[in-house]
Amino acid sequence: MEIILKSAYKKLGKKGDMVSVKAGYGRNYLIPQGVAVVANSGNKKIALENAKQAAGKALKLKADAQALLAVLATAKVVVRVKVGEGGNIFGSVTPLQIAKSLKEQNKIIVDYTTMRLEGPIKKIGTYQVELALHEEISYILNFEVAPI
Template identity: 35%
Template sequence: MTTKLILTHEVTGLGAPGDVVEVKDGYARNYLVPRGLATGWSKGAEKEIAAIRTARSKRAHDSVEAAAAVRDALEGSRYTVKARAGAGGRLFGTVTTKEIAEAVLASGGPSVDRRKIEAKQHIKTLGTHQVVVHLHEGVSARVTVEVVPA
């Protein structure tokens, strides 16, 4: 069985806010709805979809060219995040997307929405790591993050 939902946040591999998707019942009931990533679809929800798309367009970069300029600025630099670490370079916790966004801003880079930052795996060690920042539909930046001991 499938359930029709409206995404309220971006879900990797599924869609962007405002998209209407059909997913299996268990995925909707146990993951998407409890975490606030989606709401149930109904005929009266068309206004909600329009409001979500309007808010998304305000947050997005104006054009592909502007997003490409931000991408070039991001990819040309290394960003340093300080974190507490134990012996062997293991961190006490993980480096969050909020910390990465703050490091980019602190080093003079462009403002980046933390929800658009995607790490392939949790950053739990010192060293250099790659993350992806989704700037516009079809425009992403590979950002180098260096984690150093605090």
């Protein structure tokens, strides 16, 4: 039985894939659970159109990431924090604080959930954070942590 997956499913494939499964598995489990639809001619046309639109959207996202990469190369970020004795920070610097500083100082909006820090930042200094702008594009942003 040929089916089209409506969402990614373990060991079968990703959204939009057309796969062949046993008839009972498809009819009694995958289709009633809303994971797949039967691969008839109408559903195949819909799946092809969705794949074309997804490909166009992916190209646009990649182009946007490339443009953002060029802007980030010129950005300078300073995260201002409260500091105690010995240069220790109260708490630690989070990706959300870095994203807010980037937006305030450079007018660049980046999703803080795409940032990967090597570890907690608890002292004043210069650090790096990796930004995952796209599946294929990442950028290492240097930033400074300074007292208020």
